[in-house]
Amino acid sequence: MDYKKLRVAIIGCGRMGQEYAKFYSVLDNTEIVAIAEYNDDRRRAVGERFGVKALYKDAEEMYQRPGEVPDLAVTVLPGKFIKDAVIASAQAGVRGVSTDKPIGARLADVDAMIDTCAERGVVFHGGNLQRARADVQEAAGWLRRGDFGEILGATVHGWGGEISGGGCQHIAVLRLLTQAEITEVVAWGKPQEALAADEDTGLIINGRFTLSTGVEVPVFGEPTPYRGVDVWTEDSLLRWDWGEEMEVYQGFDRNGRRIKSDRTFTRFAWPEYGYLASSILSFISAVENGTEMAVSAHDLRQSLEVAIAAKYSALWGSTPLSLPLQDRSLTLYPRPYRWLGGDIAAF
């Protein structure tokens, strides 16, 4: 019934914003009521595509119109513009606000967004991370339930190239599978020109994370040949290998080789929309029922914080850095397309 639908505003309708709009437009319990988009032609075209008449230049203009406060403000913006739109949405009185990775560049800016949402009871969703994949969530549930025993080790593979952009994924999956926070980072970075730069483009990080459970996690900056996160217990290994369905091994054969488990993952109801769909569904459930999200803004902040710690540990001579970082002015910019948008910098 229409009056029960959550009213959604999409703020930023570029490449990724339209992916969000596609899923919100097919759900029974959501309705896109407004679009805020800088680019005039795109705003018109996207409005027509999704049948939305209330079109605005940005969040500020939208919130100046009486009656235009949606239930969900879905900000899918280049990094530079995320903070203003998130804080304006929380202050306008939305029930939930959503953003994507990386959540920002400076820790203090991210703290300000998260604090504003927390003070106002606004659910703050973290967006399209592989952590929301149905198989990753199900495997995390098995680990949490103790199906494989105590987690004894973990590794991160291929954590380089853009540690705050794409690298966000590894940290979010590692924390989920190990049910732990990263409490210390030691890192080595290359090449020197990438380490000295303000942004993460091309920076390869090798190092070690310490988890709150005491587990030490070796970090490989390049593929090993794996590209994701391995977690193991006494007799089992669970592997998330960047975009592939998770692999599960349990037990050893006569030669000491791991045996692939015959466990299968439950089929996800919306495979054509991928993990963006599972993430959005968990956001809606959090707003309506107070359940835990597959990806929260806290998860995005932890990913950024680890990337910043790794960059500065490497820059300062592989100094061990404890988390949370005391200096909230530390900053790491993502590559220009992520920070400024595809109209300004090449993808």
Ligand SMILES: NC(=O)c1ccc[n+]([C@@H]2O[C@H](COP(=O)([O-])OP(=O)(O)OC[C@H]3O[C@@H](n4cnc5c(N)ncnc54)[C@H](O)[C@@H]3O)[C@@H](O)[C@H]2O)c1
């Ligand atoms: N999670 C993922 O897998 C994933 C993948 C791609 C992009 N992203 C992230 O999503 C975000 C958007 O990426 P994209 O590929 O859609 O970029 P894009 O450049 O295609 O789209 C951004 C849109 O925002 C608009 N815009 C910019 N500032 C605005 C403002 N203040 N108010 C309203 N509209 C504004 C631009 O005109 C553009 O249409 C970035 O933060 C990026 O890092 C995440």
